[in-house]
Amino acid sequence: xxxxxxxxxxxxxxxxxxxxxxxxxxxxxxxxxxxxxxxxxxxxxxxxxxxxxxxxxxxxxxxxxxxxxxxxxxxxxxxxxxxxxxxxxxxxxxxxxxxxxxxxxxxxxxxxxxxxxxxxxxxxxxxxxxxxxxxxxxxxxxxxxxxxxxxxxxxxxxxxxxxxxxxxxxxxxxxxxxxxxxxxxxxxxxxxxxxxxxxxxxxxxxxxxxxxxxxxxxxxxxxxxxxxxxxxxxxxxxxxxxxxxxxxxxxxxxxxxxxxxxxxxxxxxxxxxxxxxxxxxxxxxxxxxxxxxxxxxxxxxxxxxxxxxxxxxxxxxxxxxxxxxxxxxxxxxxxxxxxxxxxxxxxxxxxxxxxxxxxxxxxxxxxxxxxxxxxxxxxxxxxxxxxxxxxxxxxxxxxxxxxxxxxxxxxxxxxxxxxxxxxxxxxxxxxxxxxxxxxxxxxxxxxxxxxxxxxxxxxxxxxxxxxxxxxxxxxxxxxxxxxxxxxxxxxxxxxxxxxxxxxxxxxxxxxxxxxxxxxxxxxxxxxxxxxxxxxxxxxxxxxxxxxxxxxxxxxxxxxxxxxxxxxxxxxxxxxxxxxxxx
Numbered sequence: 001x002x003x004x005x006x007x008x009x010x011x012x013x014x015x016x017x018x019x020x021x022x023x024x025x026x027x028x029x030x031x032x033x034x035x036x037x038x039x040x041x042x043x044x045x046x047x048x049x050x051x052x053x054x055x056x057x058x059x060x061x062x063x064x065x066x067x068x069x070x071x072x073x074x075x076x077x078x079x080x081x082x083x084x085x086x087x088x089x090x091x092x093x094x095x096x097x098x099x100x101x102x103x104x105x106x107x108x109x110x111x112x113x114x115x116x117x118x119x120x121x122x123x124x125x126x127x128x129x130x131x132x133x134x135x136x137x138x139x140x141x142x143x144x145x146x147x148x149x150x151x152x153x154x155x156x157x158x159x160x161x162x163x164x165x166x167x168x169x170x171x172x173x174x175x176x177x178x179x180x181x182x183x184x185x186x187x188x189x190x191x192x193x194x195x196x197x198x199x200x201x202x203x204x205x206x207x208x209x210x211x212x213x214x215x216x217x218x219x220x221x222x223x224x225x226x227x228x229x230x231x232x233x234x235x236x237x238x239x240x241x242x243x244x245x246x247x248x249x250x251x252x253x254x255x256x257x258x259x260x261x262x263x264x265x266x267x268x269x270x271x272x273x274x275x276x277x278x279x280x281x282x283x284x285x286x287x288x289x290x291x292x293x294x295x296x297x298x299x300x301x302x303x304x305x306x307x308x309x310x311x312x313x314x315x316x317x318x319x320x321x322x323x324x325x326x327x328x329x330x331x332x333x334x335x336x337x338x339x340x341x342x343x344x345x346x347x348x349x350x351x352x353x354x355x356x357x358x359x360x361x362x363x364x365x366x367x368x369x370x371x372x373x374x375x376x377x378x379x380x381x382x383x384x385x386x387x388x389x390x391x392x393x394x395x396x397x398x399x400x401x402x403x404x405x406x407x408x409x410x411x412x413x414x415x416x417x418x419x420x421x422x423x424x425x426x427x428x429x430x431x432x433x434x435x436x437x438x439x440x441x442x443x444x445x446x447x448x449x450x451x452x453x454x455x456x457x458x459x460x461x462x463x464x465x466x467x468x469x470x471x472x473x474x475x476x477x478x479x480x481x482x483x484x485x486x487x488x489x490x491x492x493x494x495x496x497x498x499x500x501x502x503x504x505x506x507x508x509x510x511x512x513x514x515x516x517x518x519x520x521x522x523x524x525x526x527x528x529x530x531x532x533x534x535x536x537x538x539x540x541x542x543x544x545x546x547x548x549x550x551x552x553x554x555x556x557x558x559x560x561x562x563x564x565x566x567x568x569x570x571x572x573x574x575x576x577x578x579x580x581x582x
Contacts, residue, residue, distance in 0.1 A: 050501070051079045088522040088536060089505035091302075091352045091488070093395030095526040097445075098438055110433025114422025116158045117147055121421035130159045130436035136443050137402050140358050141377035141386060144406075152186070152408030155378070158425075159439065160387070160401040161432040164351035165225040167387025167403040170427045172216070172229045172294070174385060174411055175345030179214040179292035181331045185410040185425070187339065202332045210290035212331075214345075215241050217282055218296040219274035220261040221304060223349065226296050238262075238282055241291070251281040264306075271484040272306030274298070280316050287324035292343040293317075299376045300353025303508050303521055305487030307353055309374040310346070314382045317344075347385045348376050351401070352488070354388040359455040360486065362448065368456060373486055384409060390435065394442045395526060400435035454526060458488055462524040465533045466490050472537055479546070480517060491521035495545045503536055518547075 043054035056072045064072070084094050114120045116130045131147075134157050138145035143155035160166045178184070181202040204211040216237045218226050230237060242250060242258040250258045262282060263275045274297065283293055295317075297308040321327050326343030333339075348354065357373040364372035377386065390400040413424045446454075466483045469492055473479040481492040494500065494507050505520040522528075522536070539545065 049079070051075070051082060083504060084527075086503050086532060086535070088503040088528065088532065089500075089520065091300075091305075091392045091523040091525060093392060093525045093527065096395050096397060098397065098441060101441060102434075102437060105434065105437060110437070112159070112431040112433040112436060113424075113429060114420045115425045117149070117156075118422040124433075126433040126436045126440075129440040130433075133159060133436055133439045133443065134402065134404070137355075137388075137404060141354070141404065143378040143404065147407065149407060152406065154407050155404055156407045156410050157402060157404035159431070159436045160390075160403055161428050161435065163389040163391060163399040163401050164223075164349060164387045165228075166427055167389075167401055168223070168225045168296070168347070168349055169229040169232065170403050171347040171349075171385040171387060171405070172226070172233055172235065172296075173427070174405060174409060175294045175347060176214060176233055176235055177411055178341060178384075178409060179294060179343065179345055180212045181341075183412045184408070185412050185423075186408070187412070208290040212292070214292040214294045215286045216294045216296070217262050217279060217286075219264045219272075219279075219298065219301075219308070220259075221264045221272040221274075221301040221306060222261065222296055222298055223302045223351070226349070235294075238286060241286070246285075246289070249285075251285045252278055271482075272298075272301045272304035273484075274308045274313070276309070276313055276316050279313065280320060283317055284320050284324075287321060287326055287343075290324075292326065292345075293321065294345045294347070297346065297348050297376070299348050299350035299357070299373075300487075301484075302351070303489065303506070303519075304482075304484050304491060305352070305489035305523070306484040307357065307373045307376070307486065310348060310383065311375040311380055314346070314380055318382060342382075344382075345384045346382055348383060348387070350376060350386055351389040352392045354386055355390075355393040356455060356488075357486075359448065359451045360459070363452045363456055366452075368452070369459065371486065378404075378406075390439050392525075394439065394446075396435065396438045396442075398432070398435060398438075400432065400439065402439075458524050458526065458528075459486065461528060461530065461533075462488050462490065464530060465522065465524060468533060468537045469540075472540060476541070476546075480512075480519065488524045489521045490524075491519050493546055494518040494520040495540055496547070499536075499539050499545060502539070 043058070046054060048054075052075055056068075056075055087094055109124055110126050111122055112125045112127050112130055113122050116127050116134065119125070119127060134147070134155070135145050137143075137157070138147075138155040144151070144153050145155055147156055148154040183201070202212065204213070214235065216226075216230055216235050218237075227237075237260075239258050239260045247258075248256045250256045252259065252263075263278045265271055265273045265275050279295070283295070287293055295313070297310045297313065299307050299310070318327065321342075321344050324343075328340050329343050330338050330340050353373065354376065357376070360369065361372040363369045377383065385403065385405040387403045388401050390396045390402065391398065411425060462483070466481070469479070469481045469490060473481045473492075479493045481490065483490045494505075499505070500507060500520060503522070505522065507518065507520045509516050509518050511517075522533075
């Protein structure tokens with residue numbers, strides 16, 4: 001039988017014969033049939049995974065027998081068990097306990113499509129659980145709650161289907177439209193016919209063409225999802241604007257060339273918080289040119305776990321922004337009516353820290369720990385949006401999270417889809433309702449006191465891991481072991497690939513004193529134990545665990561070179577660097 005059947009041949013066959021004819025071409029060739037025009041074996045192309053046989057998971061048109069499925073799932077269980085038993089490199093909590101109460105819902109479809117505060121026509125949702133989760137975080141983050149559509153200062157938010165990457169994308173989208181003067185939900189004009197939302201966007205005045213062209217600033221320890229979101233949204237970073245419009249005018253110390261990102265404290269070898277002096281100089285420069293300002297702050301950087309001091313940043317930046325007319329500025333007038341908005345947006349990427357540090361602050365107030373992290377939440381009136389990941393501190397079987405802002409900043413949806421019976425105010429269309437269940441279940445079974453105890457235990461364990469790695473460094477020589485204050489991450493020299501794979505270590509290359517250093521880090525999450533830390537340290541103590549050489553820093557051009565084609569111009573982009581996952 002030929003492996004290549006025409007469409008006419010297939011249509012002429014009885015239905016029962018189609019599946020029998022559609023045999024796996026690789027299995028057929030192996031059985032002795034001539035293999036003509038076959039695609040290349042995918043298992044020869046795809047990465048090999050230790051402990052996984054690629055062919056076991058191939059899906060032929062006729063499906064797999066129950067025995068074949070059982071073999072594949074047994075491989076999967078063994079692989080997952082081995083990987084999770086030594087999982088140290090990422091800020092993911094693997095201590096999960098949802099099966100007993102939630103397994104019955106695995107065969108239920110839940111879709112929280114549309115706004116969480118409108119039930120909509122798709123009634124198989126869990127929006128009441130989602131609202132309970134949002135109220136919990138509104139109270140934890142000192143926002144005004146419950147959500148009230150008639151109170152512009154009350155909170156608004158939703159449970160994310162992705163992790164904080166989605167929250168970062170939404171926060172920057174929200175900030176972009178706000179700063180560009182696009183209409184918000186409660187500033188819309190009456191519907192047109194056919195039904196589409198209409199609004200008017202202010203035009204930049206002639207004396208300030210930059211009035212509605214925001215510039216994005218973020219530190220060199222920021223997660224790459226921010227750079228990706230900027231690209232998706234068509235926004236521009238201070239580096240791109242500075243290099244193209246203000247070459248050689250960088251206000252920072254040095255050769256006046258523009259850095260790709262706002263420097264972090266003490267460079268890549270330092271604690272990883274944003275350099276507020278450098279940030280203030282950059283904000284002053286671009287605000288002086290008339291640009292609105294969007295700043296991303298990190299509350300628990302991905303690689304170093306550092307906490308930007310958002311409160312101190314506000315104290316430093318607000319006088320600068322006020323001096324340049326970016327506080328409570330008038331963006332539109334209509335007779336006696338004016339629309340006022342700030343010319344800045346502060347977003348907090350709190351993927352891990354936003355759900356962890358509030359409990360450490362409670363422990364500090366109770367005298368159980370000597371210090372707590374800086375304020376980051378809605379106690380600070382200049383914070384516009386916050387996001388966190390649910391699979392990190394809490395622990396969830398799927399990536400998820402929370403985005404939160406205020407009702408007065410709520411985006412105007414592109415349209416009102418009567419199809420779903422709800423405003424489509426979130427980033428996604430269909431949204432995962434199971435994640436709202438999982439977050440609700442965790443919060444329902446873990447009191448504040450339980451989470452305070454968890455925070456204190458993990459802080460002590462992080463200090464233990466740091467101490468053991470420093471002891472190893474004292475015995476072996478420089479391993480670059482470091483830890484930011486109150487961080488659950490400890491970073492050190494990257495070991496050999498076998499150790500990296502065994503413990504699922506996250507790696508990154510950082511520039512320290514003009515040389516590139518290959519680092520990795522571990523994260524102390526709820527499933528981590530002293531025994532696991534001791535096992536890692538024992539593996540690192542072998543003579544062949546590390547490459548003892550230092551690697552020179554490769555040079556990176558600040559701009560792309562011309563392609564040589566007519567009608568093209570060079571573009572300036574910030575590289576999408578690593579720094580972990582979301």
